[in-house]
Amino acid sequence: MFAKTRLALLVGWVTGGVAFPLLAQETTKNETIVVTSQMQSGATKIATPDIETPQSVSIITREQFEEQGAISVRQAVSYTPGVYSNQIGASNRFDYIVLRGFSDGSLDNVYLDGLKMMGDTNSHSSLVVDPWFLENIEVVRGPASVLYGRSSPGGIVALTSRKPSFDPGGEIKLFAGNNNQRGAAFDVTGALDDNDRVAARLSGMTRYADSQFDTLKEQRYAIMPSLTWRITDQTRLDLMAYLHRDPEGGSHSGLPYEGTVVPHYGKKIANTFFEGEDDYDKYDRRENMVGYNFEHLFDNGWSVRQKLRYLHTKVELNQVLCRRLAERNRAEPRLFRLGRKDERHHPR
Numbered sequence: 456m457f458a459k460t461r462l463a464l465l466v467g468w469v470t471g472g473v474a475f476p477l478l479a480q481e482t483t484k485n486e487t488i489v490v491t492s493q494m495q496s497g498a499t500k501i502a503t504p505d506i507e508t509p510q511s512v513s514i515i516t517r518e519q520f521e522e523q524g525a526i527s528v529r530q531a532v533s534y535t536p537g538v539y540s541n542q543i544g545a546s547n548r549f550d551y552i553v554l555r556g557f558s559d560g561s562l563d564n565v566y567l568d569g570l571k572m573m574g575d576t577n578s579h580s581s582l583v584v585d586p587w588f589l590e591n592i593e594v595v596r597g598p599a600s601v602l603y604g605r606s607s608p609g610g611i612v613a614l615t616s617r618k619p620s621f622d623p624g625g626e627i628k629l630f631a632g633n634n635n636q637r638g639a640a641f642d643v644t645g646a647l648d649d650n651d652r653v654a655a656r657l658s659g660m661t662r663y664a665d666s667q668f669d670t671l672k673e674q675r676y677a678i679m680p681s682l683t684w685r686i687t688d689q690t691r692l693d694l695m696a697y698l699h700r701d702p703e704g705g706s707h708s709g710l711p712y713e714g715t716v717v718p719h720y721g722k723k724i725a726n727t728f729f730e731g732e733d734d735y736d737k738y739d740r741r742e743n744m745v746g747y748n749f750e751h752l753f754d755n756g757w758s759v760r761q762k763l764r765y766l767h768t769k770v771e772l773n774q775v776l777c778r779r780l781a782e783r784n785r786a787e788p789r790l791f792r793l794g795r796k797d798e799r800h801h802p803r
Contacts, residue, residue: 704738
């Protein structure tokens with residue numbers, strides 16, 4: 456049986472070779488494919504190809520987080536390996552980003568254009584930047600204190616803002632979505648002189664939406680003007696300002712597992728339940744940033760850079776928060792034990 460099988464295969468191969476003579480083929484021209492490699496600067500602070508970077512880095516491009524519909528940096532990095540960004544559930548008030556399991560410093564590991572985004576240790580006045588004003592986001596996994604100073608052992612998140620371009624361009628964006636979300640954004644850039652020495656950019660946005668919880672809203676408007684001056688062919692000065700206001704900060708709390716996912720003594724809480732006080736709870740944040748970046752390239756290939764940024768934030772916070780579920784045998788008017796907090800923050 457084994458010999459017959461080999462013979463059948465051999466005859467089939469020979470017959471196939473005789474039955475199908477070679478035919479002349481027409482010359483075809485394939486489409487040219489250009490392969491490009493992304494450059495990153497978060498892990499090395501210089502433009503370095505990914506393949507030459509001795510650290511794990513993920514680059515989230517502007518195209519990617521716009522396709523995701525991200526309205527915060529936290530949402531933009533949610534599909535990145537080694538990143539957990541849902542520490543506070545649906546809240547977009549702060550950019551909680553846990554890298555490689557290190558939650559300590561989850562609000563203290565975000566950098567904008569190489570400088571840390573400052574905030575208080577309790578996070579209530581931590582600064583954020585809307586993704587509309589960003590060119591890309593780099594997630595550097597692993598310790599980065601050698602280049603950035605004190606930071607989380609899990610890594611850092613490096614944000615790059617949109618810079619002025621000497622090529623004229625602009626766009627206007629209108630959007631709407633679920634939870635009554637609607638907003639508008641614009642961006643315009645171009646050279647200010649005929650010699651391509653000075654360029655400017657102006658970007659702005661506004662957004663409003665209902666939240667998952669009753670009575671809570673999310674509202675934001677921000678603007679970022681920037682200017683680039685090519686002093687010489689080897690010397691460059693970038694100026695940037697960012698003005699941001701969140702009159703309504705949405706939700707920054709949550710409901711317990713028992714009572715939502717599983718019943719609590721036979722009862723469940725609605726997903727839209729708000730445990731605070733409608734007339735008392737408040738979150739109003741104002742951010743102001745002004746800075747510059749100076750760079751000079753020497754003839755031997757070396758360069759020198761100097762950056763400075765001034766930040767000021769003001770936060771007004773009133774919150775009634777959930778402590779724990781009330782015991783079954785307690786005759787209390789609420790299902791929760793509640794705590795009350797009044798805070799004012801004015802860090803510089």
